[in-house]
Amino acid sequence: MIDVVIVLAFVAYSIWAGFRARAKASENLEEYFLAGRSVKGWKAGLSMAATQYAADTPLLVAGLLATGGIFMLWRLWIYALAFLLMGLVLGRSWRRAMILTDAEFSELRYSGNAALALRGLKALYYGTLINCTVMAMVLIAATRISETFLYWHLWLPESVYGSILGFVQWTGISIASGLSGLEASVASTNNVISIVAILAFTTLYSTTGGLRSVIATDILQFSIAMLATLIYAIYAVAKAGGLGVMLTKLSDIYGTQRAGEILSFAPSTQEALMPFLVVISLQWFFQMNSDGTGYLAQRTMACKTDEDARFAGMIFTWAQVLVRSLFWLPIGIALLVIYPFTPADAAREGFVAGREILFATGIRDLLPIGIRGLMLTGLLAALASTIDTHLTWGGSYWTNDIYLRLVNQKWLKREPASRELVLVARLSNILILALALVIMANLDSIQTAWHISLLFGAGMGMVLVLRWFWERINVYSELSAVAVSLIVAPIILVTVGEEWLRLLLMAAISSAVVLGTTLLTAPTDEATLDAFYKRVSPVGYWRRTAQRLGADPQEPVRELWRGLYMVGSVALSIFLLLTGLGRIMLPGPETSALVSWLMVLLGVASVWLWKGALGASLRTVKG
Numbered sequence: 042m043i044d045v046v047i048v049l050a051f052v053a054y055s056i057w058a059g060f061r062a063r064a065k066a067s068e069n070l071e072e073y074f075l076a077g078r079s080v081k082g083w084k085a086g087l088s089m090a091a092t093q094y095a096a097d098t099p100l101l102v103a104g105l106l107a108t109g110g111i112f113m114l115w116r117l118w119i120y121a122l123a124f125l126l127m128g129l130v131l132g133r134s135w136r137r138a139m140i141l142t143d144a145e146f147s148e149l150r151y152s153g154n155a156a157l158a159l160r161g162l163k164a165l166y167y168g169t170l171i172n173c174t175v176m177a178m179v180l181i182a183a184t185r186i187s188e189t190f191l192y193w194h195l196w197l198p199e200s201v202y203g204s205i206l207g208f209v210q211w212t213g214i215s216i217a218s219g220l221s222g223l224e225a226s227v228a229s230t231n232n233v234i235s236i237v238a239i240l241a242f243t244t245l246y247s248t249t250g251g252l253r254s255v256i257a258t259d260i261l262q263f264s265i266a267m268l269a270t271l272i273y274a275i276y277a278v279a280k281a282g283g284l285g286v287m288l289t290k291l292s293d294i295y296g297t298q299r300a301g302e303i304l305s306f307a308p309s310t311q312e313a314l315m316p317f318l319v320v321i322s323l324q325w326f327f328q329m330n331s332d333g334t335g336y337l338a339q340r341t342m343a344c345k346t347d348e349d350a351r352f353a354g355m356i357f358t359w360a361q362v363l364v365r366s367l368f369w370l371p372i373g374i375a376l377l378v379i380y381p382f383t384p385a386d387a388a389r390e391g392f393v394a395g396r397e398i399l400f401a402t403g404i405r406d407l408l409p410i411g412i413r414g415l416m417l418t419g420l421l422a423a424l425a426s427t428i429d430t431h432l433t434w435g436g437s438y439w440t441n442d443i444y445l446r447l448v449n450q451k452w453l454k455r456e457p458a459s460r461e462l463v464l465v466a467r468l469s470n471i472l473i474l475a476l477a478l479v480i481m482a483n484l485d486s487i488q489t490a491w492h493i494s495l496l497f498g499a500g501m502g503m504v505l506v507l508r509w510f511w512e513r514i515n516v517y518s519e520l521s522a523v524a525v526s527l528i529v530a531p532i533i534l535v536t537v538g539e540e541w542l543r544l545l546l547m548a549a550i551s552s553a554v555v556l557g558t559t560l561l562t563a564p565t566d567e568a569t570l571d572a573f574y575k576r577v578s579p580v581g582y583w584r585r586t587a588q589r590l591g592a593d594p595q596e597p598v599r600e601l602w603r604g605l606y607m608v609g610s611v612a613l614s615i616f617l618l619l620t621g622l623g624r625i626m627l628p629g630p631e632t633s634a635l636v637s638w639l640m641v642l643l644g645v646a647s648v649w650l651w652k653g654a655l656g657a658s659l660r661t662v663k664g
Contacts, residue, residue, distance in 0.1 A: 044414025051418050052242055054261060055425065059246025059254040066251030069459040070445075073251035073438045074141055074656070079304065082349030083133070084256055085340040086356025087473040091259035092336060092430040093361050094266055094423045097182035099369060100397040106373040106399060107382065107396035110303040111623070114316065114366065119321045119618065120328075121362045121612050124568060129335030129655075130604035131348040131509055134577045135338050143156030143334045149576075150508060151516035152569040157517055159446050159523075166523060169476060171329055172431050174494050176477035179427045180236060184481075185394075186420055187235030187415040188221045188228055189401040197234075198472070202329040206230045210643045218398055239424060240474055247429035248436075248467040254431045259576065262422035263360070268375055269412070269419035270368040276374035276407050284371070287378050294381045297630050303377065304629035306620050316541035324658010329498025331507040336434040355611070356654075363615050368624055376403055432470045439469035494533055496543055500526030507555075510581030510601060515565045521558040525551045580604060608652040617644030 060197075062450040066073045080088075098117075127135075140146055140334040144167065194202055203662040209230045217228035246254050282289035293301040302309040308317040325331070333341060337357075344350040344469075376399050386392060404416045444465050449455050457465075504522040508514045529550055537543045567589065573579070574586045585595040621640030624632050 043411045044417060047414035048418050048421060051261070051422055053291065055242070055258045058257040059250035059286065059386050062250030062253035062257070066249070066253060067460065070141060070462050070466070073463050074339065074433060076252040076256065076442070078343055079342070079345050080256060080343040080349070081345055082352030083356055084260060084652065085353035087263050087360065088256045088259040089337055089340050089353065089357040090360040090365070091263035091266070091423070091426045093398055094263060094270070094365065094426065097178045098435035100182050100185055102369050102372055103376060103400040104393045104397040106303070107377065108393060109307060112305055112308055115317070115321050118362050118366065118616070119325045121358050122325045122608060123331050124330065124354060124358040124361065125608040126319060127337055127341070128351055128600070129607045130580065131332055132341050132350035132354050134509060134579055135217050135333060135341045136344055136347055136350040137577050139246065139576070142340065142437045143338045143439045144438055147516070147519070150565070150573055150628070152566040153516065155516045155520065157451065159445070159519055160442055162523060164442035165439035167329070167335065168435045171494065171498065172435040173477040173480055174472060176428065176473070177433045179424060183236055183424050184232040185218060185398045186220055186401045186424070187232055189398065189405050190417060191235045193231045194227050194236045196487040202230070204235060209233055220396060240428065242662055243425045243428045244470055244474070246469055247432050251434055255433055258422070258429065259426050262419070263466060264417035264428045265415065266423050267364070267368065268414040270372070272412055273404065273408060273416050274368050274371045277372045277379070277403060280407050281375040281378040287375060290378045291374065292630060294378065301629045302630070303374070303630060304621060304627055310337045315617040316539070319541045321543050323544055323548050324495065326506070327502035327544065327551070328495060329501050331502040332509060334505055335359050336430045339434055339484065339505055348509060358611070359615065363619050366619060367622060367626070370627060372400070372403070374627055376400065379403065392660070414502050432473060435473040436466045436469045437584045439472070439554060440466040441655040452525065493534065496547060497526050497530045499544055499547040500530060503552055504555045509579050510522065512570055512583045513564055514559055518555050520560045521554050522551055525554050526537065607651055607654060610647065614644050614647045614651070617641070617647060
């Protein structure tokens with residue numbers, strides 16, 4: 042009963058937050074989608090971290106640790122470079138653009154009718170294909186969690202449950218993991234009820250209060266999730282015998298060599314080195330959010346000042362990469378000890394999905410009443426946080442870029458009222474949810490969905506960053522990148538088996554096509570570039586535009602290199618502290634304690650490299 046009360050308390054708070062913000066959110070699209078551009082930096086940063094926590098991410102981590110060990114998590118940690126680039130280099134520019142969506146950026150940055158076509162295409166590509174695929178990953182996690190905890194067949198009256206069960210059997214809906222021991226139709230029915238309840242609750246507060254209610258619930262969600270995860274880590278490690286005993290058991294179960302591979306922060310074999318280097322060097326840059334495009338840019342654009350926008354990126358990265366990971370690592374290793382597997386198990390179909398669900402199974406089996414409710418609330422809140430963000434983000438594309446710009450302003454030649462647009466924003470969520478559910482029904486694991494989304498996004502990464510840094514990038518550069526993603530990604534997905542090779546091919550092909558298209562097509566007209574430069578003050582190679590406007594053509598270049606220095610030095614601190622503290626907490630059989638402590642000391646000392654520069658940078662922005 043205590044567990045249920047904790048969950049219901051969060052539900053009540055979220056609904057209250059939605060209705061509290063309803064009046065403001067209903068005024069216009071800027072209030073609804075960007076909270077009137079009034080969000081403080083720390084709130085925006087924690088909101089980003091809450092969304093990135095996601096109910097699917099800890100399950101993904103559990104699967105990655107089982108399939109490749111700790112070093113596989115660099116696939117997630119390397120995104121710190123992109124997060125810092127977004128905050129420290131591009132945060133100010135995103136905010137100064139004064140746009141509602143990143144798709145709207147197309148008409149700000151480029152000229153001609155093709156700019157409007159790109160805006161509509163990106164609204165559909167990001168707002169529908171990418172957005173719904175990510176939501177499908179989250180919904181898969183929802184079924185893993187709900188199937189473990191929510192036994193509707195035992196709680197609902199037989200007449201009510203029987204009707205729903207009959208409907209599920211009649212339609213042939215099958216969204217059961219097959220890992221709960223329940224009959225497939227019963228598990229699917231339970232999941233259908235759970236998903237409908239979760240989506241109804243989330244949609245209620247997010248569509249009512251807009252971004253204000255989303256951020257309010259995000260901050261509470263992140264606080265609950267981190268506290269609950271820390272407690273979960275303590276209980277899981279205690280169940281495994283304590284840190285020292287746990288690591289001994291790990292060696293006993295899997296062998297000393299395999300235990301060393303699991304605990305290693307670097308690839309343990311020469312064969313794994315090349316794929317590892319390719320992935321971590323390319324993945325953070327060649328991805329669909331390389332410049333913050335999406336909900337990260339939305340949070341940045343909602344910030345109150347330029348200083349807040351940059352500070353949000355810092356808060357987000359430290360919370361996301363360092364703090365969160367240090368809580369998840371001991372849980373993941375403890376689960377390998379408490380729920381061991383054999384090489385034969387690893388070769389079976391469904392192994393990854395089975396290991397992913399153990400994160401939720403551990404909550405049920407290891408945590409006492411009350412603490413279990415807190416952790417369940419954290420996971421459900423993380424789920425709600427991600428769904429509400431993607432609903433708000435996806436709705437902004439359909440409302441601002443499709444309905445307002447294309448349907449009304451371009452085709453009907455009319456200006457719809459603000460309340461009409463807010464209504465469309467709320468209704469568009471139904472379409473987004475429906476598409477996400479269709480995609481979810483055709484995915485077998487979170488890793489599968491993640492790999493597919495990475496490949497489709499890989500074609501976009503370079504052009505998304507270069508459009509800020511290089512004045513020569515034009516509308517056809519981005520159109521070609523979208524075309525490569527849509528055409529080449531499915532071909533590579535079918536024909537190439539190695540995931541790292543897929544990423545390498547996609548990066549190489551998209552780079553060649555984007556650069557070739559850029560050099561072979563006409564540049565953006567000067568009037569558009571001049572207006573963009575005066576509004577945004579971009580960094581990088583804008584020599585001709587700066588000269589036309591009487592500005593110092595070298596200052597944007599110097600500002601870019603200062604920003605990149607900040608990105609590299611802050612990332613160095615984070616990675617040194619993460620690796621050093623992680624190795625101290627979970628030392629492998631051959632781990633040197635001296636080296637681990639040296640990493641921690643260097644991580645602390647490296648703060649000196651960027652602390653002063655960050656303060657000066659923030660003062661400059663504020664001034």
